[in-house]
Amino acid sequence: MGILSTKGIKDIPKKKIAAIIVGVLAVIYIGLAVFFTNHFYFGTVINGESCSGKTVADVEEMFSHVSDDYSLTMTDKRNKEFTIKSKDIDLTFHDEGQIQKIKDSQSSFGWIVGAFKNKDYKADTVRYDEAKLEKLYNGFELFDKNYIIEPKSAYPEYSRKTNSYEIRPEIYGNKVNKDALYKEVQKSILSGNRAINIDEAGLYVQPKNKADNSKLAKAVEELNKKVKMKVTYDFEDRKEVFGGYEIAQLLNCDSEGNYDITINRDRMIELLRGLSKQYSTYGDPRKFKASSGKEITIYGGSYGWLIDKEKEADELTKVIEAGKSVTREPVYSQTALHRTKDDIGNTYVEISLGGQYLWYYRDGKLITSFPVVTGNTSKGNGTPPGIYPLNYKDRDTYLTGRNYRSHVNYWMPFNGNIGLHDATWRGSFGGGIYRSNGSHGCVNCPYSGAATIYKTIEKGTPIILY
Numbered sequence: 183m184g185i186l187s188t189k190g191i192k193d194i195p196k197k198k199i200a201a202i203i204v205g206v207l208a209v210i211y212i213g214l215a216v217f218f219t220n221h222f223y224f225g226t227v228i229n230g231e232s233c234s235g236k237t238v239a240d241v242e243e244m245f246s247h248v249s250d251d252y253s254l255t256m257t258d259k260r261n262k263e264f265t266i267k268s269k270d271i272d273l274t275f276h277d278e279g280q281i282q283k284i285k286d287s288q289s290s291f292g293w294i295v296g297a298f299k300n301k302d303y304k305a306d307t308v309r310y311d312e313a314k315l316e317k318l319y320n321g322f323e324l325f326d327k328n329y330i331i332e333p334k335s336a337y338p339e340y341s342r343k344t345n346s347y348e349i350r351p352e353i354y355g356n357k358v359n360k361d362a363l364y365k366e367v368q369k370s371i372l373s374g375n376r377a378i379n380i381d382e383a384g385l386y387v388q389p390k391n392k393a394d395n396s397k398l399a400k401a402v403e404e405l406n407k408k409v410k411m412k413v414t415y416d417f418e419d420r421k422e423v424f425g426g427y428e429i430a431q432l433l434n435c436d437s438e439g440n441y442d443i444t445i446n447r448d449r450m451i452e453l454l455r456g457l458s459k460q461y462s463t464y465g466d467p468r469k470f471k472a473s474s475g476k477e478i479t480i481y482g483g484s485y486g487w488l489i490d491k492e493k494e495a496d497e498l499t500k501v502i503e504a505g506k507s508v509t510r511e512p513v514y515s516q517t518a519l520h521r522t523k524d525d526i527g528n529t530y531v532e533i534s535l536g537g538q539y540l541w542y543y544r545d546g547k548l549i550t551s552f553p554v555v556t557g558n559t560s561k562g563n564g565t566p567p568g569i570y571p572l573n574y575k576d577r578d579t580y581l582t583g584r585n586y587r588s589h590v591n592y593w594m595p596f597n598g599n600i601g602l603h604d605a606t607w608r609g610s611f612g613g614g615i616y617r618s619n620g621s622h623g624c625v626n627c628p629y630s631g632a633a634t635i636y637k638t639i640e641k642g643t644p645i646i647l648y
Contacts, residue, residue: 211294219290226301228284229374238285245307245374246275252308254370256324256363256378259356259386264322266367268310271318273371276309304373319367324358331355335391337437338402340409340430347405347430349398352389359385390438401441405433407505408443413498414509417461418521428453429502445499454491454498457512463525464488464516468569470646473532473541473551478648483568484597485644486525490515518571519642526569530644531602531635533625535565538612540627542635549638552631553612555605558620565623565647570596572643575636583622592632596645600624604632 222241226233233241252268284303323329333355338347363385366378380386391398412425432453434444463486471477493513501508520527528546533539533554541551557565576593581603588607595601605611605626625647627635 214293215291218288218293222285223288223293223301226284226288226303228281228303228305229307230376231374238281241281242275242277245277245281249273249275249308252371252374252376254367254376254378256367256380258324258358258380262323264324266315266318266371271310271315271371273308273310275307277305277307280305280307306372307374308372310371315367315371319364325360330357332357333387333389335389335437336393336395336398338398338405338435338441340405340427342427342430345409345426347402347409349393349402351393352391354386354389357387359387391441395441397441398437401435401443404443404505405430405435408433408502411502411505412507413501414507415457415461416509416511419523420461422457422461424453425507432502445502447495447499450495450498451491454489454494454512458489458491461512462486462488463518468526470526470648472534472648474534480567480569480646480648482566483570483647484516485518485569485571486516487514487518487521488516489513516571517642519640519644526644526646530646531572531639533565533645533647535567535647538614538616540625540631542639544638550631550634552628554631555608555611555620555626556616557600557623558616558618560618560620563620563623564616565600565621565625566597567647568597569647570645572596572639572641572645573601574641575639577636581624586622591629592627592636594632594636594639602627602632602635602645604629 220237221235222233222237224234226236228241229245231244233244236244249268252273254266256264256266258264284305331353334353336352337350339350340347358380363378363380363383366383366385369375370378378385409426409430411429412423413429415422415424432445432450434446436442436444465482465484466486467479467481469477470480490513493515497510497513501510518525519529529544530542532541532543533556535556538553538556539551540554542549557563573595578591579589579593581588581590581593581599583599590603590605593601593603600623602625605621606629608626611626611628
């Protein structure tokens with residue numbers, strides 16, 4: 183055979199060369215079309231497995247073995263792996279013609295166009311025991327409360343050292359969106375995917391608010407304004423100041439919402455309960471120096487100051503919301519004659535139940551003293567000891583009760599229907615009269631004594647009985 187010279191090629195007509203090339207290409211095209219009649223396009227991937235140039239039977243055989251050694255590994259933020267194996271969930275190959283459908287979608291004569299298309303397919307080619315998957319999934323340490331670090335939004339934190347709030351950044355934690363991850367696991371098993379990076383897949387529960395939140399910055403500014411203020415309670419000879427730490431304990435800031443600032447009423451009531459315990463005197467036992475010169479302790483009665491915690495909480499809430507320092511008295515449900523620590527002062531009526539005697543002091547001076555008759559102890563009507571405030575005073579009235587109606591000129595009640603009054607029907611006072619012929623509970627006074635007290639006594643004056 184001779185060698186075709188360049189000159190010889192040049193002698194071949196161009197049309198004939200083109201015809202030869204077209205013929206060769208046609209042979210290649212038809213040959214590959216015949217090949218792709220029973221084979222997948224080159225580059226075909228099904229469920230992550232290369233099926234390039236394989237027949238449907240080849241792919242079905244391959245997947246039947248893939249299902250036997252299939253495993254899905256989930257990796258968390260700590261690089262800890264959680265694996266689901268085919269044997270754990272009874273995973274089996276179950277095609278139902280899906281592989282053939284994918285092949286049928288690849289036209290044998292359209293292989294040139296197909297070469298430029300995406301050839302990554304998903305096919306539901308497996309079956310598994312869903313109950314076993316759920317049990318295995320729910321048992322992973324990934325969902326154990328001791329393993330989970332909850333996400334937390336950025337929040338304002340109070341420092342007692344600096345008396346100010348600072349922004350604490352968000353905590354991302356490692357709490358997984360359990361339902362979303364489970365759906366991803368199901369999809370992976372059905373599609374043959376073998377790995378899930380939980381973080382990269384965006385399957386962690388995220389903190390709602392971050393440190394750069396503009397509402398957080400405004401909340402911190404407002405909180406700092408409130409802890410810089412002071413609330414001074416004035417008790418005449420004593421003062422109690424709330425500020426900084428005490429106010430911070432009353433403030434709540436919703437970091438999972440819009441950083442709304444609210445006042446914790448329960449904590450406020452507790453704070454005011456402590457204030458009341460220290461400064462309310464209602465019903466407290468008191469040391470008292472009797473006219474005999476002896477110091478005694480008196481228990482009971484309704485005299486004294488009593489802070490109204492609920493109403494004061496309402497007022498204190500307004501003060502804190504305004505954010506300005508104030509000096510104030512608390513709201514009282516009951517007041518006494520003096521606000522000093524010794525709220526009895528030096529104006530009072532003193533009655534010795536055992537001695538059946540009364541002393542009336544005004545501004546430290548003895549105005550009058552005389553014997554009295556108190557409640558009949560033999561009939562269970564003994565006058566209760568204690569310290570009580572004078573409720574009011576009245577002239578020329580009638581005292582009524584079961585089987586009696588008595589006129590009095592001077593009526594000064596201090597304990598319900600028990601009070602001081604004149605008793606003109608009595609010829610004598612003092613001694614042991616009260617034991618068998620005492621009153622129904624009132625303190626019976628001689629007319630002149632009652633008149634003297636009535637002239638100057640004021641509402642709220644302590645009536646001391648012991």
